[in-house]
Amino acid sequence: MKGFLRRLSVRLAAGLVMTAVVATFTFFLIHALPGNPGDAAYEQFVMQGMAPEQARAKVAVIYGFTSHESLFQQYTSYMGQLLRGNLGVSISYSGVPVSHVIASAAPWTILPVLTGLLVSFLVGVTAGVVAAVRRSSRWGGLLSLSGSLMAGVPSFVLALLLAFLFHTLWGLLPFGDTSDVTLTPGLNAAYIGSVATHAVLPVATYALLSYGGWLLSMKSSVVSALGDDFILAAELRGITPATRMRYIGRNAVLPLFTVLALSFGFMFGGSVIIEHIFDYPGLGSLLLQSIGSRDYPLMGGAFLLITVAIVLANILAETLYSVIDPRVRR
Amino acid sequence: MTETLQTPAATEDRSAEVSVRDLTVVYRTDRGELPAVSRAGIELRAGEITGLVGESGSGKSTLALSLLNAVPAPGRIASGSVEVAGVGDVTKLEGKRLRRVRGGALGYVFQASQNSLNPLKTVGKQLLDLGRSHEVEDLQGLVRRARELAERMGLDADRVLDSYQHELSGGMRQRVGIVLALVLNARVLILDEPTTALDMISQAAVLDIVRAVHRENNLATLIVTHDMGVVSEVADRLAVMYGGRIVEHGPALEVLQRPSHPYTRALIGATARIVGDTTRARALPGRPPDLTTLATTGCVFRDRCPLASAVCEEEDPALVEWTPGRYRACHADPTGDRP
Ligand SMILES: Nc1ncnc2c1ncn2[C@@H]1O[C@H](COP(=O)(O)OP(=O)(O)OP(=O)(O)O)[C@@H](O)[C@H]1O
Ligand code: SF4
Ligand SMILES: [Mg+2]
Numbered sequence: 001m002k003g004f005l006r007r008l009s010v011r012l013a014a015g016l017v018m019t020a021v022v023a024t025f026t027f028f029l030i031h032a033l034p035g036n037p038g039d040a041a042y043e044q045f046v047m048q049g050m051a052p053e054q055a056r057a058k059v060a061v062i063y064g065f066t067s068h069e070s071l072f073q074q075y076t077s078y079m080g081q082l083l084r085g086n087l088g089v090s091i092s093y094s095g096v097p098v099s100h101v102i103a104s105a106a107p108w109t110i111l112p113v114l115t116g117l118l119v120s121f122l123v124g125v126t127a128g129v130v131a132a133v134r135r136s137s138r139w140g141g142l143l144s145l146s147g148s149l150m151a152g153v154p155s156f157v158l159a160l161l162l163a164f165l166f167h168t169l170w171g172l173l174p175f176g177d178t179s180d181v182t183l184t185p186g187l188n189a190a191y192i193g194s195v196a197t198h199a200v201l202p203v204a205t206y207a208l209l210s211y212g213g214w215l216l217s218m219k220s221s222v223v224s225a226l227g228d229d230f231i232l233a234a235e236l237r238g239i240t241p242a243t244r245m246r247y248i249g250r251n252a253v254l255p256l257f258t259v260l261a262l263s264f265g266f267m268f269g270g271s272v273i274i275e276h277i278f279d280y281p282g283l284g285s286l287l288l289q290s291i292g293s294r295d296y297p298l299m300g301g302a303f304l305l306i307t308v309a310i311v312l313a314n315i316l317a318e319t320l321y322s323v324i325d326p327r328v329r330r
Numbered sequence: 331m332t333e334t335l336q337t338p339a340a341t342e343d344r345s346a347e348v349s350v351r352d353l354t355v356v357y358r359t360d361r362g363e364l365p366a367v368s369r370a371g372i373e374l375r376a377g378e379i380t381g382l383v384g385e386s387g388s389g390k391s392t393l394a395l396s397l398l399n400a401v402p403a404p405g406r407i408a409s410g411s412v413e414v415a416g417v418g419d420v421t422k423l424e425g426k427r428l429r430r431v432r433g434g435a436l437g438y439v440f441q442a443s444q445n446s447l448n449p450l451k452t453v454g455k456q457l458l459d460l461g462r463s464h465e466v467e468d469l470q471g472l473v474r475r476a477r478e479l480a481e482r483m484g485l486d487a488d489r490v491l492d493s494y495q496h497e498l499s500g501g502m503r504q505r506v507g508i509v510l511a512l513v514l515n516a517r518v519l520i521l522d523e524p525t526t527a528l529d530m531i532s533q534a535a536v537l538d539i540v541r542a543v544h545r546e547n548n549l550a551t552l553i554v555t556h557d558m559g560v561v562s563e564v565a566d567r568l569a570v571m572y573g574g575r576i577v578e579h580g581p582a583l584e585v586l587q588r589p590s591h592p593y594t595r596a597l598i599g600a601t602a603r604i605v606g607d608t609t610r611a612r613a614l615p616g617r618p619p620d621l622t623t624l625a626t627t628g629c630v631f632r633d634r635c636p637l638a639s640a641v642c643e644e645e646d647p648a649l650v651e652w653t654p655g656r657y658r659a660c661h662a663d664p665t666g667d668r669p
Contacts, residue, residue, distance in 0.1 A: 230495075233446035236400055237510060238433035240463045247448045254450075326450060326494045 004322070011318060015311040020079075022307040026300045027078055031071060040294055041091060087304070088297035092290065098301040101286065106305060108178050109275070109282030112199050113267045116206025121260060124211045125253060128218025132226065132252075133245075135219070144219060151212030155270050159205045159277040166201060174198050176279040202278050209270065210263055217259065221252035254325055261317030265310035346415065347518050347550035348374040348397060348436075353410030355392050355401055355574075357621060364621040366392045366405065368574040371649065374518060374550040379541070381565030381582060382554045383597065385618040389574040390554045391441055394522050397552070398432045399423060415517065434464055437511030439504070441522035441554075446507050447495040453506055454491035457513065464514055472513060479509045482546075483539045501532030505539060512543060519544065522554045537564055558601040562586055570594045573619050573630035576649055580656035591658045592635050629661065637662040 045055035069077075081088065087098035127143050134140030167175040174180070179194040225231065225248045234244050271284030279285075283302055290298035322328045355367040367389045374380055382390050395401050397412055399420045412420040417435050420428070432438065440446045448456055454473070461472040473491070480487040483505045490498065490506060498506065504524060511519060521540065525533040541564050544551045555561060561568055565582040570593065578591040589595045616634035624630055629647055632638040641661050649659040 229440065229445040230448050232402065233440040233507075234448070236395075236398060236432055236438040236440060237460055238429045238431070238463055239459060240429070243459050243463060247451075250450050251448070324450070327496050 007322065008315075008319060011315045015315055018311050019304070019308055023079065023082055023300075023304055024075070026303050027075055028071075030296045030300055031074070082304075087301040090290075090295055090298045092293040092295040092298065098297050101298060102283070102301050102305055105281060105283050105286045108280065109268070109271050109284060110309065112202045112280075112282070113206055113264065113271060115199075116203045117210060117260070117264060117267060119203070120207040120210040121214055121256075123207070124214025125218045125256065127211075128215045129222050129245075129249060129252075131215060132219045132222035135223065143215065147212040147215030147219070149212065150208055151216060153209070153212075155205070155209055156273050156277060158208055159201075159274050162201055162205055162208075163277060173200050175201065178281060198280075202274055202280050202282075205274050205278075206267055206270070210267070213259075213263065214256070217256055218252060221255060222248055225252040250324070254321070257317050257321045257324070261310075261313040264313035265306075268306050268309055345375045345377075346373045346413075347376055348372075348415070348552075349411075349413045350393075350397070351411050351413070353393070353396055353412065354408045355389075355396055355405060356408045358404035358406075359621060361622060363408070364624070365408070366574050366621060367396065369410070370571075370574070370576050372569055372576060372579070374552055376517070376548050376550050377545075378566045379544055379551040379553060379564050380567045380569060381561035382552060382569045382571060383556060383558065383561055384571030385556060385597075387618055387620050388571040390556075390571055391522055392574075393571070394438075394520050394552065394554050396421075397518075397520060398436050398438055399428055400432065400438075430464060433460065433511070433516070434514050435516060436518045436520065437508075437514075437516030439507040439511050439519070439521040439524060441526075444500055444503050444527050445495070447503070449495050451494070452491065453493055453495075453498075457491065457510065460510060460513070466514070475515075476509055476513045479512055479543070480505070482543065483508065484535070485509075499532075500528050501535060504528065504532070504536050508539065508543065512547065512549075517550060519549045519551045520554070521552070523556075524553060525555070525557065525560055533560075540564060558586075558598065570597065573624050575630060575659060576657075577631065577660070578656075578658045579649065584656065590652065590656065591660050592637050592662065593631050596634075629659075 042055050042059050045058055046052060050058070078088075085099060087102070090096050090098050090101050093101050124147075127147070131140050131143040131147065135144070163175060166173040174194075174197055177198065179185070179191060179198050183191045183194055185191055228248075228251070231244060231248060234247060239247075268283070271282055272288055273284070274280075275282045275284035276288055283305065287299065287302040287306075289295075290302060350370060350372045353367055353370045354365055356363040356365050370389075370393055372380070372382075372393075382393065384390050392401060392405065396407055397414075397420070399407065399412065401407060407421050410421070414420050414431065414435055417423075417431055420431060420436075423431060447453065451459075457473065457476050458469060461469050466472050476491070477487040480490055485502060485505055490502065495503065504527075508519070508521075519540075524540065525536055528536060537560065540551065540553070543549070553560065553565065561582060568578075568580065568582040568585045569576050570578040570585070570591065572593045578585060578589065578594045585594065586598065589598050619625070619630065619633075625632065627646070628644055629635070629638070629642040632642040635642065637660075639661065645661070647659040647661050649657050651657050
């Protein structure tokens with residue numbers, strides 16, 4: 001237990017360092033972009049007919065720094081603000097703190113991604129076991145084929161196809177936004193139902209996208225476990241097939257936990273395209289929008305949140321792994 | 331050991347725990363089904379340790395697995411029978427009845443027993459899985475018996491039952507394998523290469539233990555090995571395999587001192603060389619056959635045999651009792667002309 005806590009804190013510290021590195025990177029990247037963002041905003045305000053001094057003052061307010069400070073001074077004050085949880089102020093949502101904008105968008109990405117990932121993991125892993133055990137039968141072959149096909153489909157094709165079939169053609173599922181805008185958000189059945197049906201398409205896309213990967217990796221993992229010495233030994237001891245299957249399953253699923261964390265990151269990246277196609281206002285949409293409107297503080301904040309999410313997912317996966325595998329415990 | 335002179339083929343021998351008759355096991359390959367064990371016969375009797383020796387690929391593991399009707403795909407038992415006392419012909423069993431014989435009447439210690447445990451579960455939990463698989467009602471009694479066996483083998487039972495495989499040394503794993511093979515009171519103990527992966531000291535310790543549990547439980551024990559040293563140390567009887575055939579079989583001491591089959595002589599000669607007796611050193615010329623290079627007519631050893639004659643090209647020699655208690659499959663004169 002002591003070792004467990006120690007390793008967890010080491011991982012958390014490493015995650016913190018990782019986040020700081022990414023924040024630094026983002027900061028300098030944004031400042032290295034052609035055209036100082038402050039200058040861009042300044043020009044925009046002047047074009048809108050603002051007096052030059054007034055425009056300069058507004059830029060300073062928006063960015064939280066005056067651009068005649070040195071880059072290093074700007075960096076230290078940015079990091080200092082970051083430590084206090086201050087991500088700056090959004091440009092496109094004029095004046096609203098970036099943290100608020102992100103906080104209201106984040107659940108609409110995190111929840112669908114997590115749900116999609118969980119569903120595809122459970123279904124894909126189960127299907128992988130069946131595909132491995134029945135690999136010489138027709139059903140097993142078909143399952144594997146379904147995995148290979150799904151693993152090869154690009155995300156935008158799948159999203160467009162699902163949107164076309166379930167919304168345009170059959171009219172079964174709503175599209176765009178997180179719920180019916182005429183409903184008042186709250187704990188009422190109508191609103192929750194609406195949220196759920198609106199989430200089906202993005203969640204299904206996330207799930208289908210990763211299903212093939214789970215199936216194929218679980219299948220190959222199970223096939224190799226089937227030939228493991230200890231499985232043959234268990235058979236020679238007369239262990240029941242059900243128990244042997246449990247042995248195989250647990251040993252085979254182990255390497256997939258590391259992949260689980262990685263795919264959480266991938267999905268976050270994928271949310272940009274998927275939310276765009278479904279017109280779903282999560283972090284992905286926000287990121288795209290912040291790039292389009294050159295809202296650098298918002299962009300930096302969104303990057304940072306995605307980083308933190310990936311880092312946390314990795315820590316979670318490693319911790320889970322060490323709970324399950326006695327060889328890395330202690 | 332007066333009973334060592336009984337004939338291994340005697341059908342009415344009551345003390346035989348396992349009698350293998352005319353067993354042929356084939357593997358499916360690109361070139362069709364090829365025999366890895368051909369018309370083999372052997373008996374394992376209570377109170378006797380039988381050593382089964384032969385070069386790599388001679389079919390030892392395949393024969394040993396056949397005793398549990400556990401030849402892995404793409405292999406299958408093509409013909410013959412394996413009678414187990416109180417059970418019947420194992421080759422005819424299927425499903426649950428077959429499963430219950432494995433680990434029940436027949437305890438098997440796997441060739442790769444260094445990795446014969448589930449790495450994610452403690453030994454104790456796997457012991458309980460074993461008990462439940464065999465519908466043992468008194469699980470506490472099972473644990474007690476496992477403790478006794480473990481202590482008897484010089485293990486710290488509490489520690490071992492609480493350990494994962496990676497926490498045990500090679501010798502400890504081997505002993506745990508034996509505990510699990512015997513904990514359900516198997517009458518027959520089959521050990522495939524029990525000492526191969528161990529250092530010299532652990533080897534000696536494991537052999538001592540095998541001898542002790544064998545004697546105390548009056549087991550019928552089969553030790554598969556390619557190590558003549560192991561055989562000379564523990565075996566009462568010795569069977570020599572070559573190209574899927576049992577080519578010589580008899581009381582261990584006699585076979586070791588006066589080998590009759592040219593292959594046995596070569597094997598012992600090769601061992602003597604390793605031991606350091608250079609005057610008797612003799613290389614075994616040629617390479618052991620595999621399934622695809624095995625002769626289909628005549629004697630399978632003839633390409634490497636110093637005594638091969640015309641008849642050896644034509645006829646596969648049968649295993650016959652050439653002198654009471656001793657069997658061999660060879661056309662040449664059993665006593666004369668030692669190469
Ligand atoms: N699954 C398989 N498919 C095809 N051929 C096989 C298979 N398993 C074993 N064989 C062949 O059967 C023959 C006997 O193999 P077996 O494992 O019984 O030999 P062995 O005497 O135990 O050898 P070793 O000392 O290496 O363990 C060998 O020629 C081997 O190549
Ligand atoms: S039968 Fe012939 S070839 Fe075979 S071992 Fe005897 S003498 Fe050698
Ligand atoms: Mg073998």
